[in-house]
Amino acid sequence: MISFENVGLRYGMGPEILRDVSFDIPERSFQFLTGPSGAGKTTLLRLLFMSLRPTRGLITIFGKDRAQVTRHDLPEIRRRIGIVFQDFRLLEHMTTWENVALPLRVRGRDEASYASDVTELLKWVGLGDRMHVMPQVLSGGEKQRVAIARALIEQPDILLADEPTGNVDPPMAHRLLRLFIELNRSGTAVLIATHDLGLMDQVEARRMVLENGHLVTHD
Numbered sequence: 001m002i003s004f005e006n007v008g009l010r011y012g013m014g015p016e017i018l019r020d021v022s023f024d025i026p027e028r029s030f031q032f033l034t035g036p037s038g039a040g041k042t043t044l045l046r047l048l049f050m051s052l053r054p055t056r057g058l059i060t061i062f063g064k065d066r067a068q069v070t071r072h073d074l075p076e077i078r079r080r081i082g083i084v085f086q087d088f089r090l091l092e093h094m095t096t097w098e099n100v101a102l103p104l105r106v107r108g109r110d111e112a113s114y115a116s117d118v119t120e121l122l123k124w125v126g127l128g129d130r131m132h133v134m135p136q137v138l139s140g141g142e143k144q145r146v147a148i149a150r151a152l153i154e155q156p157d158i159l160l161a162d163e164p165t166g167n168v169d170p171p172m173a174h175r176l177l178r179l180f181i182e183l184n185r186s187g188t189a190v191l192i193a194t195h196d197l198g199l200m201d202q203v204e205a206r207r208m209v210l211e212n213g214h215l216v217t218h219d
């Protein structure tokens with residue numbers, strides 16, 4: 001679905017953060033992206049989500065050369081990529097339900113066509129009783145699940161999650177991991193950026209390890 005060939009990335013005139021990074025993300029795959037803090041995990045996710053351009057190398061996303069993707073094409077391609085940011089990015093003046101429905105509302109879809117999907121997805125992430133509250137009253141684990149539901153509402157082909165267990169206790173981390181595994185079993189590719197070794201030990205999955213700008217994949 002997505003492939004990187006000898007990708008390099010530097011911010012401005014700074015040093016190369018990623019060097020000769022090559023990998024593929026196959027359909028329906030499950031992988032962890034790991035490496036120490038500052039290794040470039042978030043940077044790699046931003047390249048995958050096309051919010052950054054590589055400074056060299058080739059990125060192919062759903063058969064398209066990333067370099068040929070125009071601003072106009074971005075929304076259509078991004079709809080196939082769900083992303084959960086480390087800081088959630090929920091809108092504080094909207095309820096849980098409205099936050100999850102937002103991507104569809106922005107597209108001008110009629111609420112009647114998606115209302116039950118939003119409710120069902122919120123139940124699936126375990127927030128059936130938190131649908132009509134504002135984000136301020138949610139715990140870290142609850143906010144994380146709202147962000148996951150919002151990333152999934154358009155049924156993307158791949159879900160990217162940046163340190164999804166960074167702010168939750170181990171039982172909640174385990175619960176989130178079960179959600180990602182269930183999602184993957186239903187056919188969505190999943191990539192989780194994490195430095196949480198305990199999390200990775202709970203599941204057999206590909207590990208993409210970043211160190212000193214290089215990426216090594218362990219299948």
Ligand SMILES: Nc1ncnc2c1ncn2[C@@H]1O[C@H](COP(=O)(O)OP(=O)(O)O)[C@@H](O)[C@H]1O
Binds near residue numbers: 037038040044
């Ligand atoms: N917008 C930016 N401008 C300049 N340097 C950045 C920027 N974002 C990240 N960096 C640097 O890139 C490196 C990798 O950061 P990041 O991708 O956030 O790593 P990780 O997510 O693995 O902790 C770090 O040295 C960081 O300081």
Ligand SMILES: [Mg+2]
Binds near residue numbers: 041042043162
């Ligand atoms: Mg990061």
